Amino acid sequence: ADVKATMIIYLDPSVQFFNPVVKGAQDAAAQFGVDLDVQYANNDPVRQNDLIESATVSGVDGIAVAISSSDAFDSSICAAVKTGIIVIGFNNDDLEGGKGNCRQAYVGMDEFASGYELGNRMIEKFDLKQGDVVFNPREIPEASFAVARGGGIEKAMKEKGITVETVRSGLDPAEAQNIIAQFLIANPGVKALFGTGSVTSTVGAGAIKDAGVNIPFGGFDLAVEIVNAVESGAMFATMDQQPYLQGYYPIAQIALAKKYGLTPTDVDTGQGAFLDKSRISSVKPLIGSYR
Amino acid sequence: MMSSPHLLELHNISKSYGALTALRDLSFHVGHSEVVGLLGDNGAGKSTTVNLISGIQKPTTGHLSIDGEKTTFSCRSDSADAGIETIYQNTALVDSLSITRNIFMGRERVNAFGFLKQTEMREIAMEVLEKAVHISGIDSPDKLVGDLSGGQKQAVAIARAVFFKRRVLLLDEPTSALSVRETEALLAQVLKLKAENVSSVLVTHNLYHAYQVCDRFVIMSHGTKVFDVKKADTTISQLTEYVVLT
Amino acid sequence: MMSSPHLLELHNISKSYGALTALRDLSFHVGHSEVVGLLGDNGAGKSTTVNLISGIQKPTTGHLSIDGEKTTFSCRSDSADAGIETIYQNTALVDSLSITRNIFMGRERVNAFGFLKQTEMREIAMEVLEKAVHISGIDSPDKLVGDLSGGQKQAVAIARAVFFKRRVLLLDEPTSALSVRETEALLAQVLKLKAENVSSVLVTHNLYHAYQVCDRFVIMSHGTKVFDVKKADTTISQLTEYVVLT
Amino acid sequence: MTITMTDSAVPKSRTRKQSLLKQIMTMPAGAILLVFITLQIVCIVGALAYPDDFRYLSPQNLTILMKAIPVLGCLALGAGILMIAGEFDLSIGSVYTFTAILMATLIDAGVSAFIAAPLGILTGVLIGLLNGTITLRFGLPSFIVTLGGLLFWRGAVLLYNGAVQVRFDPEPIFTSLFAGTILGVNAAFIWIILFVVGFYLLLHRHKFGNHVFATGGNRAAATAIGINTDRVKLIAFAIAGGMAAVAGIIATARVGSVQPGQGAGLELQAIAACVIGGLSLSGGRGSIIGIFLGVMLIHTITDVLLLLRAPGFYLDMFIATLIVVAAAFNHLIERRGAA
């Protein structure tokens, strides 16, 4: 291969969301003849810096990196760009966009917006009113995806005078299901449940059943369990952001830039994110590959 | 060797710890119904010898034989199978367990499914503690060994070895923490066992005690044997001289 | 009390461990330049008494006095300040440290910034080991205590206490693991210290040793004092009788 | 003549009779039992006084508690035996996930759950044996070996199945056996009770348990007396691994799917439950009842905080504080017992 590229993911390898991202990147690598390696920062900004600098040292032509902090990676990315490496951001961007960071382009969507959209759709569909309480458990409250999605939900609710309660559920499904169910027992007035990541979105329906209540439930991400829940009506809808594209475009752009000098450009992958019962069955066969 | 072989023999045993040679070319034997006194200065290698015979340390070179047959002990169970029972210098007790459990540690009385016969063990423990050494102050076999006084701990170690004795009893400074009365009781035990055809190796710094019960003396110095003599052929002052001067 | 007060006195001391009363209403004293033998059966409470005087255990009731002044020791440093030095029955050594570091543990020789004067301590350690007890086999003060034989360990504990002795030396079965020669050396030390005006309390089960060096005997049984007698007023057989029969 | 002959009529017995309470306090796990009972009484009184605000006694809540306890319970029992034997296992969280994924994918591929589940447990046992063998063969600290195991088996999950959550879809009878309701009681809870009884017998009434305590309490002494301490530790490692797999089965049967990232941090929770229950980190001390009470205490505290609507964002903070407070309380009781 005449192009070498490194993809750096901020979270750890067990996060299901990145499966289609990596597949997209690999597909692009195969099509454009790129020698690709994928690294994971395990939620640690110091480690992500090490990874960016290591990639720079090992002499790759391009780096695709999740810019999960507006400040933490500015200098190492700039240093990489200075040595002639093409750097494309994906999944998360600097809050100031291209002004705050040397990356040449960003491929991804706005998670805050998808949380906001889900919130508003739930309000509309289930008639949530001023003074109601909804519940939004988060597996890792301080993780950037949780802050963005949860923040979107909170914004939507706040506009209608609805309160959002939240709790740390952890990544263990059995534990998360216990905690959600216990919360629902303690708070029988809760009017709706929102998942945040794939764990809370997977176990939410079970927790509602355990608590013996009957409330609507919406969440994020795609997994067989979640799709089944949407199909069966136990879940209202789930939000998707076409992660495949977030892997495909950065690598493709690196290859095109390196080979033909084409300038990288921003790509918004956030169209068609909302998946309810009416759309879910078309998505189902593609889970784990393209979705 | 035309007579019947000795019960236990050590052949040219050496043992090193890193740079230090703890034992060098050590050979001696223990006969049937014989009490051997193993004497020597501090650090002479007596405990190392006892540990080798017990199988919890391995010689660097040399070997043992039992009834004339060459053997090597690779762990304590091997020596137990050969009929050897030991009272270690450091007592080898588990502080966090009760007296009963310490006595039967590794050799529990169990039913067909491996469950403990607790009442039976409890009773035996109390009995053997009273019989082997007349220890005072232990009113319950359920006391934790960690809560016992120095002498009481040693008494538990003695009781265990005496109860399970079969052919050879190794006693590594068994009376160091015992009071007068308990010491007398123990020495009497050693003689009684000899009458029951159990041989003993007694390590002690008290030459009077050794002289009182031993049939033969092996004196060690700096890891080697310097003297090996029958009681009939020596006196306590000669022994003292050898122990002190070599 | 019109004469000068005793160096050390115990007043009506009791000590319980949970349900067990280890000491009950114990009183005795140690005079200036006096060697007191503290005798008694196993579990009588001798070590508990020594630990109380050393400040590492606290009495349930009763108190001590030093030079006639009532004091309570709440930790070992208090008793050290009062001039008390102890050889514990369990030696109180740290196996993972070298001999030198054990000897100077807590009382290191340091420069103005608290840094260790290692060469100085090393030299003193070797010297004091050779002088206090003529221990053999220790060729370097850098050896780890965990690698020593039973008697060698005890020698290190003795060397430490003898080196730091000031007014009272408590010896809890100090010779239990020592060989003949080292035992003699230690007993000679006790007498030498007495000449230098250091009093001692010697706990031992060897009545001959006790009789050899002590000026007075305190015999304990089941946590109380049963006998308190000057050497001039008793014989070794009377002592034996008291120790064995009470 | 200064001979003083004091009280020659020494009473033979030096032991006083102690009150029942003091006796309980000094029993192993006695103090933690008192803490637990106190907590329960407070909760029950509170629930009876304010049935609407504090739904501790509502059937749903009791059911959730019964469902919540078994997973951590199984992990803690296995980890606890190993800790009493003097070793750690930090890999149980990863093993829990790995065996669960293995089992779920086997069932997905058409294998019966009644074959897949034993295979999962067997895998757990084998991993435990591997941990034990490396630890003992090379004389390494089990901390480092099983920390390696933690990372290794987490990686193995990804290698085996990628970062994909797996649906768990066994025969219904299997699900009801592990997550159903038997005689009104949650099946998983019945399992954990059976395990507690079984481990109690094994550890406190069986020869093997005696060897475990001896090995953990003083390994050199146990070896010197003829116990094969390596074998004892190896079996304890195997039990820890096997119980991690059992925890995986119970959790998976409950939730119906396995997440590749689950199980992280469970090893510390399990060790914490053991330590709260009175186990010593250096081995040789502890009791099965203590472990189980430790697990129940952690879950009760979490449950009560949720029922009281403690601010969820900081829930862990409250749990942490209460656990430390409970441990301190436990210690104070114990000390009163010993005095």
Place this chain on the structure above:
Amino acid sequence: MTITMTDSAVPKSRTRKQSLLKQIMTMPAGAILLVFITLQIVCIVGALAYPDDFRYLSPQNLTILMKAIPVLGCLALGAGILMIAGEFDLSIGSVYTFTAILMATLIDAGVSAFIAAPLGILTGVLIGLLNGTITLRFGLPSFIVTLGGLLFWRGAVLLYNGAVQVRFDPEPIFTSLFAGTILGVNAAFIWIILFVVGFYLLLHRHKFGNHVFATGGNRAAATAIGINTDRVKLIAFAIAGGMAAVAGIIATARVGSVQPGQGAGLELQAIAACVIGGLSLSGGRGSIIGIFLGVMLIHTITDVLLLLRAPGFYLDMFIATLIVVAAAFNHLIERRGAA
């Protein structure tokens, strides 16, 4: 007459002279030093043979290594001293984040970095003292107290600042003092070298260090001889907390911002580095050089794998395996030294 008089001319010395290699092997940290040197030689030879594919010796790579080592190094030094004193601190990862956030927000509010940084360290010290006080006052296992601390301070981060990342923007001189380059060497690396030297003197040459080893090696004996073991442990707790804060400063100066979720799992990495470097988990054994070599070994292994572009999906798995292999190798060397 059976008197046998065997060789009365016993040689006075029973010790043989050992080869230099064997002497190094039996030194504390000697074995790990050999492992480390071997690894370095392999890497250097590889780098010289394939300078383009394996850029181990490129100045940039050496700079990365120098930047990567100090954070874990500071955490491990603090945790290591505490472990030698016989206690654990699992909360250092959370303290590292908490103090960093505290410092960053103070600077954000206009406080000088030269005041905010000492305040951060002071906070770390105070948290360490709190851990120590609870542990010692109630006689609790530090494992449980600091596990509580882990959760508590993680919660405190959220309570103090929410789940929001904070920009770190101190005076430039501050940044260059902790993340700049001094005489061609990375400033953070100079700091860690200074700390290693300082801790070496403190632990191996100072009175306090002797007390730490005594306390951890046999607490009862240390107490019986008059060492105030509670005070020693308390100071060690304070050092662990303070060094966690220092690690926070170095990391933050390097990265320029603080994430509320960072630091999770660092406590285990720090303990692992210590154990690899020869510390005993039960206290009383270890050396500063060993700790530092343990940290360097972990980072060298990670670095080499990254340079070889090992698949990141399984990177942790490789690291884990290599660490266990290194530990096993280490042990084999040590055993050869003792034989």
